[in-house]
Amino acid sequence: MSSQHYKWIGTRPNRPDGADKVTGRARFGADFNMPGQLVGKVLRSPHAHARIKSIDTSKAEALHGVKAVVTAKDFPEQPNQIVPAGEMQANLRDVTRNVMAREKALYDGHAVAAVAATTSEIASEALALIKVDYEVLPHVIDVDDAMKDGAPILHDHLRTDGLTPPSDKPTNIAKRLEFVKGDIAAGLAKADVVIEREYKTAAVHQGYIEPHATLASATEDGQVQVWSTTQGHFQVRGFCSRLLNIETSQIRVTATEIGGGFGGKTVVYLEPVAIRLSQKSGKPVKMVMERSEVFRASGPTSGGTLRVKIGATRDGRIVAADTTIALQSGAFPGSPVGPACMCSFACYDIDNIKVIGFDVVSNRPKVAAYRAPGAPIAAWAVESTIDLVAEALRMDPIDLRLKNAARKGTKTHYGPTFNTIGMVETLEAAKNSPHYKTPVKPGHARGVAAGFWFNVGADSSAAAHVGEDGTVTVISGNPDIGGSRASLALMAAETLGVDYDKVRPVIADTSSIGFNFVTGGSRVTFATGLAVVNAVRDMIENLKGRAAKIWEVEPDAVIWENGYAKPASSNVGKFEPLSLAQLAAQAGKTGGPINGHAQLNAQGAGPGFGVHIVDLSVDRDTGIVTVERYTAAQDVGTAIHPSYVEGQLQGGVAQGVGWALNEEYIYDAKGRLQNAGFLDYRMPVASDLPMIETVLVEVPNPSHPYGVRGVGEVPIVPPMAAIGNAIARATEVRMLDLPMSPPRLSAALDAMAPKRAAE
């Protein structure tokens, strides 16, 4: 462990928000209420694709208890251009149409109108009184179908970006990307073994337990307050400002506690609607999605179709890698096909690579980010194919990956050359883990896969305040999803040299701290952590200045050590060290309150790598897979609070197991989602999983004072391929499509049975 020389970093204290969360005191999105609030509800399209000829809201408006009704007419048109919205890139023309359908309903569940009423029952009754005249249009769900000539076109204006020469043909393909390194044909010509397969993945939802919820209050003087369960309250402010033409200074957003997000709560659905309803009614409006609305109308991640071709020499050197990745983006452009393409072969040092990607719209809800967006989809296909190469070469799957592992100096196919990275160390840690060293039990089979994610930095602000008793408040602006309060407090305590329980971390609203980018991309402990460290360092300079005034010496004659101001040397004079409490007690006499501030655009997040090992068994009669043992090894930089790092790895694996074995969006022939609930959309529960073992490989990130590296994305990248590879060893059936659910695996085993019998 690299944290041995730290006092607090690397320890496992209770999280500051833990007591509230286990006793039910913590307030999540639906727990906020205001006097006189109304209930807001959304009318959603029952059609996958339909022109909206007219909407008659008169009967709903006339219903006693209804205070406001909104449709797309209540939201200003937006330009067809990419603009910053809360520092995210978004096409506002699409965002406003996703919030409220305009010319067409583009998916089952698409919002077409909303009401605010005095009770939930009246709001539901009002929705039933809204008459929408639809012209139902042909729809398309599958990504391959959407790319075909003659497919129903979702957007008449859409043309494929990235074609040379440009095409003027209406299409569902929003973008084409291509990455080339070396010469793929020459690489394949050198190969002794070439494996090529086609794969499919299903759209899967982030599956956060807490549905989207918001409370908005707009007043006559133009001010707006919003409480929202979100991964980025500054993004909520930014989007609402743009969509509703309200200045950001007039909108104050408070992030409530959040019951999971995983990327799905980085966008807005309800907030602009609640604000508009509040403006029209003059009352606060609360909106909470039903679970079915979460599935039908909030972003899952893409499903896709992938072809992978990998060539290797007899000695296990991969000499060519080629893939084509087509991802669903949902009803509007913007799938994570770019990251999918870039992550595809990032784990490996390969001379010849070609990657083509397509971003494809279809009549599904617009996708949203989901842990390491795009990377798990690419890894499913690439890591499965690499496993086939290992089988063909009769090589240990970790040895094959070690022979081809990316390392410092590896030139990636998307451009950058890697600095210090931990792929080799992570593979070696997996190989040396107790799990891998234990022989596979009879009846079980083992699979291995690797994964990569970039990690991001971006904008953060933080402040640190000393109270009059010498305790410290650390203020930041990122909703705490995975234990970031604890990590920030640990770094503040370490920097300041005081005990962890003397530091209270607080998450401020958008009017009480400077801008913070979303809690996402595994950035908070890295970037906001850096802002906190810098704010504390700023406060320490202030504290040293106060001590200098008390001792009547120059500020640079004072040092800060273990929570005390001390003379820098005996030449300064003989002074007793001054504690935080002593300096705080005299703050008024020495210049007023003692605070520190920092704001930054953090760079150098440093990529992460993971290697997973799974042992599983397959019931050949039912196709049910039981995960018997699972180990996730990951390059985590420095584990600030190891329990929460382990929790990130375990959570990613749990979600990956669901993605591998059960989860999928199922549509009927009319394009209506058939499994919009947790009974039919099967996610893993505790009894489905063994204790997930973790191996934390600490390769400190040189761009952070404590070596922090983002950890939350990587662990969802390898599980699907690791499980598929184990199933292949268990059954001799190579599954190419996700999920490998009991009906599908059972059918594949049945199809294999005659061949096995003949043998």
Added chain:
Amino acid sequence: MAKVVLTYSFARQFAGGKTEHEVSGQSIRHLVRALDERFPGIGDRLNEDMAVAIDGVIHQNAFLEKIAPDSEVCFIPALQGG
């Protein structure tokens, strides 16, 4: 002069198909300006939806970042995260 690397499809679309360019400039702002003079219109696209890796370190919103004469500067599709 810094080595600027564009993705294959982006280069075909905006830079005559050439993925590697020698460009002088002390910051990302200068490099983008110089590229825009060579390939009019490319600057808006580079500023709009591209991240930048300077010597292997990814920057989401690069503008003032310093560039060494032997730096490798790669423009890549912007990233998001979950």
